[in-house]
Amino acid sequence: MERESTALVTGGGRGIGQAICVELAARGHDIAIADLDEEEMATTVALVEEEGQEALALPTDLKHHESVETTVDRALSTFGSVEHLVNNAGIAGPTAACEDVAPEEWDETLAVNLRGPFYTCRTLLPTMKDQGYGRIVNIASVTGKRPLTQRTPYATAKMGLIGFTRTLAAEVGEYDINVNAVCPGSVDGPRIRRVFEQKAEATGRTYEAVRADAENESPRRELVTREDIANSVAFLCSPDADRITGQDLNVSAGKVMY
Ligand SMILES: NC(=O)c1ccc[n+]([C@@H]2O[C@H](COP(=O)([O-])OP(=O)(O)OC[C@H]3O[C@@H](n4cnc5c(N)ncnc54)[C@H](O)[C@@H]3O)[C@@H](O)[C@H]2O)c1
Structure with missing residues (x-):
């Protein structure tokens, strides 16, 4: 049986994150959306409500720890618990040869794509441990598996996110907290x-x-489609995946096979 519960989805205002919010809502979960963009979040809120679930828009900048803490507190005080965390928000970062990447561009790409998931996890994990249940899905990329030239900050962040996923999975499995990554190909x-x-x-x-x-x-x-990614996330959050943790699932129409 699908456990009716709450999912916190970062970057849920548009794109893949929006499709994830809608799919999780269709499966009976309430949704807390954490995104920079308030206008776009309003659209996702309406789509989640059309599925008959509650939605909460939480303006958040994942680069800042205090912002993430406020968001997690608000999600917990509104819904009482958060069982699923989907770290989806990400930025492409610069397209340039390594020597032409500005240090600020490097820092920003890693801050959103890697430090952001660390902040959400470190803030929510005490609650997940107390409740003895949690499903965390990190949206990495096939670029977390193999190089993408001219994109060193992005590739470094996504490869790091897979390392984070495996290490955290090993750390928290005994609390019935699963941590997996989904690696989309071109969507x-x-x-x-x-x-x-x-x-x-x-x-x-x-x-x-x-x-x-x-x-x-x-x-x-x-x-691949946004819905392909959303379906794989919903699977990893479902009881069908209870004994799947520390994995990185390619959803790439077979483009990458390892
Ligand atoms: N689109 C693709 O082809 C593709 C392929 C592989 C992996 N991915 C990954 O999938 C995820 C979603 O990609 P998308 O194509 O839907 O991206 P998108 O740009 O359409 O959406 C990203 C969302 O994240 C939000 N966001 C960005 N910075 C933020 C911050 N500092 N704080 C809070 N929210 C922030 C944006 O406002 C936006 O709503 C990303 O992690 C991306 O790297 C995408």
Whole structure:
């Protein structure tokens, strides 16, 4: 039986995070959304309510520990408990050769993508340990598995997030707290379409040709969807995954197989 409970989802205002909020709501969970963008969170709140669940928008900057503490306190005082934590928020960081990455860009990318999940976990873990239950899912990337040139800060953060996932899983398993990572490949949506358009313009090729290259990187010859990621998160938060912890699950249409 699915346990009806509360999920705290970072970066739930749009994109993959929004799809995760909607899928978890469809499975009977109330949702606390932690995001920078208040306007976008309002849309997610409406979508969660359409699924018949409660939603709470919590303006949060994951770079700041006090902001995360306030968010976790508000989620706990509103819902009484938080059983699921989905560390989804992330930024792409700069696209540049390593020597051209500014130290501030490096720090910001690691602050959101790696320090943010550390802050949410360190703040919520005492409650999860007290309640003797928790499911944590970190959204990493296939770039947490293999290099992506011109993206050293992003790749470093995502590889670090997988190390964090494994180490924390080993630390908290005895409290019935599972910690897993999901590693998306390229997810179809406005962001990736913009990247294809820019690449097409820069290289004088057509949008279709650039997109086909990306699709052909996977054995299934396709990109993945936001819903694919949301379904894998919902699975890892469900009783079907009770004995799965410390894993990094590629959802990449087979693009990466390790
Ligand atoms: N889109 C892809 O193809 C893809 C592929 C692999 C991994 N991922 C990962 O999936 C996650 C979601 O990606 P997306 O494409 O939906 O991104 P997105 O940019 O559409 O959404 C990210 C969300 O995080 C929020 N956010 C950013 N910085 C924040 C901060 N400091 N504090 C609080 N919230 C903050 C944004 O406001 C936004 O709502 C990221 O971790 C990303 O690295 C995405």
